[in-house]
Every structure is written in C-alpha cells, then in structure tokens.
Amino acid sequence: MPDYSAIIVTLKLALTTSLILMLIGLPLAWWLARPSLNKVKNKTRPIVEAIVALPLVLPPTVLGFYLLIAFSPDSWLGATWLKLTGSSLAFSFSGLVIGSLFYSLPFVVQPLQATFAAIPQATLEVSRSLGATKIQQLKQIIFPLSKTGLISAFSLGFAHTLGEFGVVLMIGGNIENETRVLSIAIYDHVETLQFGQAHQLSIILIAFSLALLTILYRFKHNRIGFN
Amino acid sequence: MLNINTLCQFGDFRLDVNQSLPTNQIIGLFGSSGCGKSRLIRQILGLDKEHRLKSQISFNKKTWQQSDSKLELITQHRGIGYLPQTIDLFPHLTVQENILFGWNKRASKPDDSIINYVIQQLDIDDLITRHPSELSGGQAQRVALARAILAASNLLILDEPLSAIGEDHKPQVMQLLKQISLKYKLPIIFSSHSRIEHAFLTDYILTFNNGKIIQSGKYRLVANDINAPFAQRPDALNCIQAKVIDFEPEFSINKLKTNNNFLWAGHKKLAKNSLVNLEVNAQDISISLTPIKDTSILNCIVSELIAFEEISSHQYLLKLSFENVFFIAFITKKSFLELDLTLNQKVYAMFKSVSVQPIAIESDSGLT
Numbered sequence: 001m002p003d004y005s006a007i008i009v010t011l012k013l014a015l016t017t018s019l020i021l022m023l024i025g026l027p028l029a030w031w032l033a034r035p036s037l038n039k040v041k042n043k044t045r046p047i048v049e050a051i052v053a054l055p056l057v058l059p060p061t062v063l064g065f066y067l068l069i070a071f072s073p074d075s076w077l078g079a080t081w082l083k084l085t086g087s088s089l090a091f092s093f094s095g096l097v098i099g100s101l102f103y104s105l106p107f108v109v110q111p112l113q114a115t116f117a118a119i120p121q122a123t124l125e126v127s128r129s130l131g132a133t134k135i136q137q138l139k140q141i142i143f144p145l146s147k148t149g150l151i152s153a154f155s156l157g158f159a160h161t162l163g164e165f166g167v168v169l170m171i172g173g174n175i176e177n178e179t180r181v182l183s184i185a186i187y188d189h190v191e192t193l194q195f196g197q198a199h200q201l202s203i204i205l206i207a208f209s210l211a212l213l214t215i216l217y218r219f220k221h222n223r224i225g226f227n
Numbered sequence: 228m229l230n231i232n233t234l235c236q237f238g239d240f241r242l243d244v245n246q247s248l249p250t251n252q253i254i255g256l257f258g259s260s261g262c263g264k265s266r267l268i269r270q271i272l273g274l275d276k277e278h279r280l281k282s283q284i285s286f287n288k289k290t291w292q293q294s295d296s297k298l299e300l301i302t303q304h305r306g307i308g309y310l311p312q313t314i315d316l317f318p319h320l321t322v323q324e325n326i327l328f329g330w331n332k333r334a335s336k337p338d339d340s341i342i343n344y345v346i347q348q349l350d351i352d353d354l355i356t357r358h359p360s361e362l363s364g365g366q367a368q369r370v371a372l373a374r375a376i377l378a379a380s381n382l383l384i385l386d387e388p389l390s391a392i393g394e395d396h397k398p399q400v401m402q403l404l405k406q407i408s409l410k411y412k413l414p415i416i417f418s419s420h421s422r423i424e425h426a427f428l429t430d431y432i433l434t435f436n437n438g439k440i441i442q443s444g445k446y447r448l449v450a451n452d453i454n455a456p457f458a459q460r461p462d463a464l465n466c467i468q469a470k471v472i473d474f475e476p477e478f479s480i481n482k483l484k485t486n487n488n489f490l491w492a493g494h495k496k497l498a499k500n501s502l503v504n505l506e507v508n509a510q511d512i513s514i515s516l517t518p519i520k521d522t523s524i525l526n527c528i529v530s531e532l533i534a535f536e537e538i539s540s541h542q543y544l545l546k547l548s549f550e551n552v553f554f555i556a557f558i559t560k561k562s563f564l565e566l567d568l569t570l571n572q573k574v575y576a577m578f579k580s581v582s583v584q585p586i587a588i589e590s591d592s593g594l595t
Contacts, residue, residue, distance in 0.1 A: 037277045122315045128302045129272050129309035130329030130378045140328075144319045 003201060005177050006185035010162060013093070013181060017100040018157035021108040024101070025153060028052070029112030035121065052109050055102060064170025067099050071171060091173045096181075099167040108157040115149020116142075148220055155216045159209055229382075229414070233270050233282040242266045242438045248416075248431065250287055250382075253408050255429030255446065256418035257457070262435040264418040265312060268386055271416070272309060273302040286381060306333075308379025312386040314371045316359035322370050323355045329378020336380075337411060345373050348403040350396060364391040372400070376407060383407070385417040389424055401427045422464040426450070426506045427586055432457075447504075453546050453553045459538075463509040465554040468588075471497045480525075480580060486550040491525040492583040503585045511582035512556035514545065515575040516566060525580045530554075532572045535563070547576055 032049060036042060055063060071078045071089035081089045089095040119142065127141045143150065165183040172179035174188060182205050189198035229248040235241070242263045248254050256264040269275045270282055273292060284291040292299045308329060316325050326346070330336065346352055349369040359367055368391040375383060388404075389397055405428065408415050419425060425432060425446065432449050434442040434457050442449055442457055449457055451466055469483040469490055479494040483503065490505065497503055518527065533553075534546040543563040545556045556576060568574070 120313075120315065122311055122313050123317065125272070125274055125302075126309060126311055126315045127317070127328070129305075129307050129384075130374065131303050131306075131332035132328075133303060136332070141317060145317075 003180075003182075003185050003197065006180050006182050006201065007204065009093070009177065009180060010182040013096055013100060013164075014158045014161040016097050017104055017161045018108065018154050020097070020101060021104060021157045022150075022154055025105070025108040025112050025157075029109045029153075030116050032109070033113045033116035053106050055104075056106050060103060060164075060166025061170055063102055064099065064167040067095075067102070067167070067171050071095050071098075090171060091175060091179060093178050096168060096172045096179055099171050100161045100164055103164055103167050104157045104160045107160045108153045111149050111152040111156060112146070115146040115152075119145050151219060152216060155212055159212050162205065162209060228285075228287065229271070230283070230285045231267070231271065233267070233284065234280045235266065235270065235275065235278040235282065236280055237266065237275075237278050240266075240438055242270070244270075244438075244440055246433065246440055246443060248433075250414040251412065252430035253404070253415045253417065253428050255425045255432045256416065256435065257420065257425055257429075257432055258435030259420055263438040264435055265386055266438070267435075268309075268384055268416065268418065271382075271384060272307060273299065273305060303332075306379065306381035308375035308377065308383045310368075310371050310375040310385045310388050312390070314364075314367050314391070316362075316367055316371055316374070318359050320358075321355070322351065322357050322359070322362070325359065325370055326351075326355075326373045326377060328374060333378065333380050341411075342377060345376050345403070345407075348399060349373050350399070365393045365396065368392050369396065369400070376403075379413055381414075383413055383415045385415065387419055388417055389419065389421070397424075398427075404428060422460075422462045423506060423584060426464055426466065426504070426584070451553070453555050458555060459544060461510075461557070463555050463557070465507045465509055465512070467505045467507065467552060467554065469503055469505050471499055471501050471503060473499065481585065483585075485552065488528050488549070490528075490583070491580040492585045493580055497585055497587065502588045504588060506584040506586060507554070507578050508582060509544075509555040510557045512554070512576050512578045514556060514558055514562070514566065514568070515577060516572075518575055519577070522577070523579070524577045526583065527575050527577045530574055530576045532568055532570060532574055534570070535568065547574065549576075 032045060032052075068090060069075060071081075073079055073082050073088060078089055085094075089098070123141065123145075124137065127137050132140065163183060164181065165187070168179065168181055168184055172181070172184070174180050174184050182201055186198050186201045186205075189195070189201070229250050231248070232245045234243050240263075244263075244267055256267065258264055266275070270279075271284060279294060281294050283293050286305070290298055290300065291305060317328065320328065326342075330342070346355070349372060351366070351369055351373060354362060354366055354370065359370070362370065368388070372385070372388055375385060389400060392400055401424065404415060404417075407413055417428065429446040432443065432446045433440050434449070442455060447466070449455060450464065452458055467485055467490070469485040472482045472484050472489070474481050474496045476496075481492050481497045483490045483492060483505070492505055513524075528549050530547040530549040532545055533548050536544045537560065538544045541560050542557055543560055545558060545568070547554055547556060554576070
C-alpha cells in the first residue's frame with residue numbers, strides 16, 4: 001500500500017503553493033519585466049531580482065534554518081501567528097506553505113517575467129489608444145499573449161514544490177497528514193530499510209513529474225509557430 | 228481646433244511644438260526620419276509622459292492634457308484611432324477580431340455599414356479569418372489601418388500609413404481616407420515623408436525639422452510657394468492646376484489645358500471640364516532652348532527663367548514661370564553651364580505625361 005496521506009499532503013501543498021505564487025508572482029513579474037525610466041525602480045529592480053533568484057543557489061537548509069527561527073514563538077512572525085491562529089507555524093502545514101512560497105518563487109516568477117518582457121510596449125500602447133481599459137488589456141491582450149508563460153510558471157511552481165525536501169525537513173518535520181510529504185516519506189522508508197515502499201512512492205513521483213513536464217513541453221512546442 | 232503646446236526632452240532631442248490645428252481637415256506631418264513627427268503623435272495620444280517638460284493639449288475645447296494641473300484625459304478615453312508605424316496587430320487575434328478591437332469599445336458609433344465599406348475599400352475581405360502571422364507587410368498595414376479607422380470616434384492618427392502598402396493599393400487607400408474624413412467629419416493626422424502622399428491627402432501641412440515646426444499652413448499655399456524651403460527639397464513636387472478638356476480613349480490619355488497651354492496626362496479618365504492639380508516632380512522636368520519636334524515627350528511649356536541657384540556640386544535649381552504659374556526644375560550643373568542659361572531667358576520646359584500625377588480637386592474640400 002502506498003502512503004496515500006503523503007501523496008495527498010504533497011499535492012495539497014503543491015497546489016496551494018503554486019496558486020498563491022501565481023497571485024504574488026503576476027504583479028511582481030510584471031513589475032520586474034516592464035521597462036521604466038523611473039530611477040528608483042531601475043536601482044531596486046536588480047536587488048529584487050537577486051532576492052527572487054536566491055533559492056536557486058542557496059542550499060534549502062539555509063532557507064529552512066532562518067524560516068525556523070522566524071516561525072518560533074519568540075520571533076515577531078511566529079508570535080503574531082500564534083496570537084492569531086492559536087497554533088505554531090513551525091511543524092505545521094501553513095508553515096510548509098510559507099517555506100514553499102520562498103523556495104519555489106523563482107520557478108514561478110522567472111517564466112512570468114520572461115513572457116511579460118516579450119510583450120512589445122507598442123502592442124500595449126495601441127490597445128490603450130483603441131480604448132481598452134486596464135482590465136480589458138489584461139484579459140484581451142496580456143493574458144492571451146502570456147498563455148505559455150502562465151502555464152509554464154504554474155506547472156514549474158507545482159512540479160518544483162512536489163520535489164521539495166530540504167526546507168520541509170527543516171521546518172515541517174514528519175507529521176502524518178500535516179507535514180509528511182512524499183520526499184520525506186521516501187527518506188523515512190529508506191532510513192528504515194523499507195525499500196519496497198520507497199520504490200512505490202519514488203516511482204509515483206517520477207511518473208507524475210515526467211507526465212507533467214511532458215505535457216508542459218508539448219504545449220510549449222505547439223505554441224511556437226504562433227508568431 | 229486641436230491646440231498643442233508641448234515641450235519634451237528625449238536625451239539630446241527636444242520636441243518643441245506650439246501649434247493650433249484645424250479639426251475639419253486632413254493634417255499632414257512632413258519631415259525626414261527622426262525629425263519629431265512620431266514624437267508629436269505620441270504626445271497627442273497621451274504617451275511618453277515621463278519626457279514632458281510641459282505639455283498642454285486640448286481638442287475642440289476639451290482638455291486632453293495640462294502639465295500643471297495634472298488634469299489628464301487618459302489615452303483610452305480620447306477616442307483616437309491610431310495606426311503606429313510598427314503596425315502592431317495583436318498576434319493572437321484574427322484579422323476580424325483585430326479590426327473590431329477598437330470598434331467594440333467605442334461609446335458612440337456610426338451605422339455599422341462603415342465596417343464592410345472599410346473592409347472592401349482596403350481589400351481585406353479575403354483575409355478576415357487569418358492571423359497576423361499569415362499576412363504580408365502590406366496586408367498587415369491595411370488591416371491595422373482598418374482597425375484604426377473603425378476605432379476613431381474623435382480623431383484618426385496614422386503614422387506612415389502607406390509605408391508598406393503596395394503601389395497598386397495606394398490610390399484606393401488614399402481615396403478611402405479622403406472619403407472617411409469628409410463623410411464622417413473625422414479629422415485625420417498622418418505622417419509621411421512622401422511628397423506625393425501629401426499632395427493627394429494633405430489639406431493642412433506641418434513641416435518639421437529637428438523637433439520644431441519650420442513651416443505650416445494650407446498645403447497648396449505651402450507647396451506652391453517656390454521660395455519656401457519645402458518647395459525646394461530634392462523631392463520637390465510642382466503643382467500645376469489644369470482643366471480637363473477631353474479623354475482620348477484610344478490612347479488612354481487626358482488632354483488638359485492650363486491657361487493657353489495644352490498638357491497630357493494618363494491614364495485614367497478624368498471628368499470633363501473638372502479642375503485637377505497636376506503633380507510633376509521637379510526632377511522630371513527638362514529644359515530646351517528650342518522647341519523639339521521629334522520627341523516622345525508630350526508636355527512642353529514655354530516659360531521664363533526667373534531665378535536659379537547652384538544647390539549642390541552637380542545640380543542647379545531653376546525657378547520658372549509662365550502666365551503667373553510658378554514651378555521648379557532641377558537640372559545638372561553640366562546642362563546648366565552648357566546651355567548657358569541666363570535670367571529672364573525663354574526656355575521650353577518639358578516633362579513626360581507618365582510623370583504627371585493628376586489629382587482631382589474636390590469642390591467641397593475648400594482647396595480652390
């Protein structure tokens with residue numbers, strides 16, 4: 001029997017994280033992608049880009065370590081959370097979501113940024129001159145032109161969260177139905193020499209990720225020729 | 228009236244325009260590339276805010292922008308149909324969706340018969356289901372033109388609207404713009420560095436140089452003033468008004484009369500007794516001291532040389548007149564010296580009828 005609870009927690013985490021990241025990532029990527037003559041923006045942009053890219057180069061343990069400190073009831077964040085919800089952030093599903101948001105941020109923001117940067121300024125200006133309001137621009141021009149980027153961003157954010165290990169280990173621990181995700185469950189099975197179980201979960205993860213990425217790349221290739 | 232008072236800085240380039248423009252005519256912006264035509268267009272559109280040092284624009288007494296009070300009517304509320312130089316069709320939409328993009332967002336619309344009329348006149352009926360990636364440059368420009376025309380409730384702004392359109396479609400497209408402007412009382416601002424396009428379309432011209440307007444006014448007045456810099460440019464176009472006498476169908480040629488001279492111009496039949504402007508490129512006029520009989524050149528006007536000027540190492544500009552009509556010819560320095568031309572000399576100015584471009588004078592355009 002595969003460990004269904006780990007599969008469910010993992011999918012729930014990946015879905016929550018990638019949905020929230022899309023909400024945060026859209027305005028952030030737009031801000032990063034669009035050219036500007038504003039000096040303050042041009043100075044702060046590389047710093048923000050570096051912060052977004054940081055999880056790509058840092059070991060997850062570093063991120064996990066500082067998150068763990070931030071989650072502790074002694075810290076401002078941990079204390080506020082405890083006051084508001086009555087439970088601790090560390091070793092909770094909410095804590096895992098917060099950790100994953102940081103950890104998967106570049107995988108969502110970077111494809112979005114690339115796709116937004118590819119929309120010519122003139123296209124937006126023309127749509128405005130033709131009477132399109134901001135909402136109409138978003139719905140009729142920006143989203144359709146960024147379709148590939150939106151799907152890539154969501155899928156990569158999702159796929160990357162599926163495979164998260166280091167951060168979860170640091171801040172989530174191994175609580176069944178709460179923080180025990182697939183990667184941790186596999187680690188656990190290996191530790192306890194249950195290779196059969198480890199195989200089952202690993203193969204599920206490989207198959208799922210492979211399918212997701214294949215669909216994503218097929219979609220990408222079909223969209224070439226579009227311009 | 229469209230009142231513009233704007234001062235903008237783009238790096239080293241400064242746009243400095245203070246001008247009132249009529250809003251019942253076609254306004255032509257003329258000047259070489261980089262002289263400020265597109266920059267001015269973008270100000271009228273309400274773009275390039277960060278480059279403004281001062282910018283006041285009002286359209287028929289309604290304020291569009293005013294730098295001090297920050298009272299600004301945003302671009303999407305100005306009712307402008309805009310065709311950018313870069314065309315910029317929306318790549319994910321079909322031709323039909325592109326054309327109707329602005330139309331569908333208009334608050335006030337004329338009868339929708341205009342849609343089919345524009346589609347037919349621009350010859351895009353067969354393209355309607357295609358995507359922009361399946362269009363040629365000229366087709367794309369015609370589609371973008373249709374999109375702009377249908378979006379324009381107050382003003383139509385066209386940046387180099389004919390640059391990619393093939394010669395075969397140009398007369399039809401220019402005719403359409405004239406008709407739209409008259410029928411829907413729609414003011415049009417267009418930019419072009421082609422003299423012949425201005426000769427066809429422009430009622431009121433603004434001539435630019437280096438971010439400033441150096442000459443403006445009714446096109447015919449500016450174009451026919453042979454002492455103005457505009458008339459003396461290398462692409463100078465002469466305009467000779469003539470009356471249509473007859474059409475000779477066996478040769479497909481029109482016989483015209485200007486004062487006591489008969490002139491010939493092909494090849495489409497012009498309405499008998501109508502007045503036309505004959506546009507003749509100054510470079511297409513040749514000079515002879517004696518009448519030439521055995522020649523294929525049909526048009527010959529006996530003129531007087533009233534002034535000349537060496538304008539480059541190889542060219543002379545001649546100012547000629549006959550019966551109070553003034554025109555310009557460019558000839559080589561070699562010809563000038565070998566003919567030994569002198570002031571007030573009688574010369575025969577000749578030009579082929581194929582180099583004459585007749586433009587009908589419309590009675591209601593107020594050009595006569």
